Amino acid sequence: MARLNLLEETRFEKLPVTVFPDEHVASAKVAQRIADLIRSKQQRGEMAVLGLATGATPVGVYAELVRMHREEDLSFRNVITFNLDEYFPMQPTAAQSYVTFMNENLFDHIDIDRKNIHIPSGTLPQEEIHDFCLAYERKIEALGGLDLQILGIGRTGHIGFNEPGSAPNSGTRLVTLDDLTRRDASRDFGGKENVPTKAITMGIGTIFKAREIILMAWSGKKAPIIKKAVEGEMSGEVPATYLQLSDNVEFILDADAASELTRFDTPWLVKDCAWDEALIKKAVIWLSKTVKKPILKLTEEDYNSHGMAQLVTEKGSAYDINIHIFNKLQHTITGWPGGKPNSDDSQRPERATPARKRVLIFSPHPDDDVISMGGTFIRLVDQGHDVHVAYQTSGNTAVWDDDVLRYMEFAIDFSKSIGEKNGELKSIYEGMRSFFEEKQPNQLDTQEIRNVKAFIRKSEAFAGARYAGLDDEHIHFMALPFYETGKTVKNPVTEADVELTMELLQKVKPHQVFAAGDFADPHGTHIVCFRIVVEALNRLRQKEEWAKDCWLWMYRGAWHEFETHEIEMAVPLSPQEVERKRNAIFKHQSQKDRPVFPGDDAREFWVRAEQRNRETAKSYDGLGLAEYEAMEAFVKWNF
Template sequence: MEVLNYSETTFEKLPVTVFETPQEGAIYVAHEIAALIRAKQARGEQAVLGLATGSSPIGVYKELVRLHREEGLSFQNVVTFNLDEYYPMQPDELQSYVYFMHEQLFDHVDIRPENVHIPDGTLPIEQVKAYCQAYDKLIEDCGGLDLQLLGIGRTGHIGFNEPGSASTSATRLVKLDPLTITDAAKDFIKEEYVPLRALTMGVGTITKARQIILLAWGEGKAKILQETVEGKISDAVPASFLQQHPHTRVVVDQWAALELTRIKTPWLVGMCAWDDALIRRAVIWLSLKMEKPILKLTDEDYKDGSLSDLLVESGSAYSLNIRVFNGIQHTITGWPGGKPNSNDDKRPERALPAHKRVLIFSPHPDDDVISMGGTLLRLVDQGHDVHVAYQTSGNIAVFDDDARRFADFALDFAQKSGVGANKMQKEHAEVVEFLGHKKLGEEDSPLVQDIKALIRKGEAAAACRFCGVKDENVHFMNMPFYETGQVKKKPLGEADIQAVVDILQEIRPHQIFAAGDLRDPHGTHKVCLDAIFAALARLKGTEAWLDDCYLWLYRGAWQEWDVQDIEMAVPISPEELMRKRQAIFKHQSQKDSAVFPGNDKREFWQRSEDRNRATAERYDQLGLAEYEAMEAFVRYRF
């Protein structure tokens, strides 16, 4: 919701440009860099760029490569200095920033090799100090950085300048923050493999650049971005030092901007153009701020909360409270497939048909039970024809030890039964040989990939049986984009989309449930959702059954929808919560410790239950009925 043109104030101390998608923002930044390169070329000068790594600049580099290939952008006059590198680190390792930069940019453009500078992670420790001083001197000798590209870490670090870094700090060797190490674990498989130190340009080195562009994509960056842009300058948030730089720009997508005051609470900035969604958000915010149920809010509360303008638009607090309360109350239903023989005017789902065909898409083989296991159980219990489609094999999320254990089992079984024992012994030896010499981050062999996929498949099938889903209703799609044997995946392709089209046409569901992490620009969930959207767009207008099909989006294990966004909230009883936990336990390879646990040390069942209980508690705080737990959904209208 836009603030009206006569806004009264701003909390932002840096200029922020918000784009709808990361792709749009990345293209904008790439064209800014291209314009700088071309302007320098026209004057016969070098363009000196400071470059970043990580997920944030990948889209920028992709567009720069396209400009080089399709529009003749030359990098012959470009000199680059990268921000950082892990220490120690060999340049040919998959996790090195040398590898990253060549894979994402340098190998695809005509930059001169001698113009590329990346901190050297192979140096003996006694040479590091002199090397870092020489790195800063070389930047100065090249005339300084014309433009520095930055991402931002969840600790507020820029480069690897962790909290506590001084504003005048130079290029140096630093210790990594535990949170940074946790975030890096996805690239190193396990936290214990992440280097504890890194070489980084200092804050002082960075802020000498003539221009700085800071990138942030996704909801995960929203909180630290708000602290950087609106908070006080502090070494606790090193990125906040950018407030002192006269030519810093911040480029974000709509999800990274969610915590900015003008986006989150625009009534604190100026006059608003009120609609139902913004009114609901404001009233929920006020209720939580005042620690009062919605129906107890008074006119005085609205005035104290800077919402007197809302009273002018909507009347008294009494009528406004009832209106918002009823809207939230109508999201609650114990019948996620619709309640038969009932008036469904105020319910999130249709009463008819009484028994629906339901298709639950699960990006990984456990997302269904983790994110909506209680709803899945209820749909089955209430007689709906429930199908579950596992979009990817999930094979990279299996430990090598588990693959070896199952290979041992297969060999023992073959030898005991006498069926294919010789062939199995040969394949077992192949597995043992590969795993014994596997390097960190190395792609699994096809045989190991197959074993890991079968482990996940068996677990998913067991969970579905426990939930009462028929064996013939369990579908394993094995979408091709995922099958790389590595963390890095292929782009979404035609075969992926067609696989979704095929299963939709086969089942012709009345309801679709899908993982809807729209706010996260990276990851498997986003690609799987894009495939569903593309398939629905292809079928829309050609398949009559789609006219009576609802698409409900659930979120992942870490976060739930905000209350103001929820359109269907399904209460979960203590007994149902325990059944859901037991279904999650069927995924034994993910139990105790997952390969990719993220920044949360809890097990998946604990994250899920805590999230479900928190949603129920939030409804209770607003004055709604008190439940043990809740699963929440947002309807996507296509």
């Protein structure tokens, strides 16, 4: 019976999928399967032939294999590896090379024979590539084929570098990279313009010949393409869909990457559900949007025709459900984000007391506060709350180099105008110019340059917070140590990061904390900063009474927005408040027009913020609630 239920639940899925709570558990499981294969081959005196992938996805797998080698005597002496791909052209010693990646993450830490490592060459003359690719295929065939191929998946649906348009029987070859693939790689290369336009990749046909294929995907960023690959029709537009033809494939996902699969996103379409409040709210909003009716106009027929008959049977009439969910949504809307004084707060998202709250807004980068919750920030100040803002990192990697020279030139001219000697300043400036002329993509800036970039962003943050109404004593610059490397890949979080955060929290003793819950940030800075805040508050809650009554609200907007069913507080903005928020964002001039790290969204940050805020308001309006110009959305963290 359980087997039948599982088949019904996964009936939209066209290949086997296993979902784990997080990428760490999933990575450990994949590593264990690789280790079991290696050991079983060792017992038979055979070589294990592995197809390996690069990128962020397999890093945890490789780390676990290294641990097993060190702590559990896992030997790789009987392992032969073939990597999926390599950029072209690419020097093997370059930081972005997959040779460098594999060495740093796996090969330098295990006992594999270097003669058994095969990675496509990025240094070949172009006329030799065809013969090299044929030889690569023949080496695999001569060994009896790949025992196990591990894969990631790109947001274009590519596996290896088999971009849309690749044939299912394609072999190892030189390919042209999709623009989205190059944008996704731009952070590693210091800009998309530095990303190679071509790569050498194993073909889909080569991958298919492996006796076992494991495709891994982590994070919500991969959820849309995973849904297409698993539930969509086979198409050259999504090369990963060709894996539906294989009898030897398994997708291994974390919960976030699996979140848009039907059994998780709209489970009422495939199974009977345990209808709690959150699921009812999500389902009714989904139904309203699907049939394009306000919630209060949904009928019994609408419920029955869209897989929700069980809900009506168990929870009462459609009319009662509609009223209940409509009221829940209505109660999320408030013009008083700090709580409305002297009012019944039983149906409001925030407490009425104390009427004047101490508020601490944590901003991972120097502009996230105004981009993501600038309207609410300004309103909290206007309504008399004791508002503080804390900039967790300097953002000193996200300033254009020519801005550094411009500010240095200003400093030199200013010092000259007041009669100061500026020989040393000029010398530093000339050194910066020389450095920039020779600077390689993604090269670490000098300390002086990083300082100037940090000063630029600090001055902009001051301007934005002052515009919102704060005095300088309420503006805090934390410069958390994990960030201050000058690299796009940051140091691990340490105790110092948590202790600095605890010190500020103890100083302010806030009733409300706002922190970025926008984990789509491509650098990962947001989630790191959020975890630091949560850890600090958790520790303080164990020993300080004020911390037990401190509420933590998550905001989004710079990179993503909360889904309507997730929102617990929606703060409406008037046209005038939208303009004030825009003006606060404009204070961050170094991020204006074209930020250094725009991600895959071509819109400026202020445009993204306004359009997302308007989309949230439009969503509420479509559900039958009041029509507003824009809305900022928040979700309360449950400790």
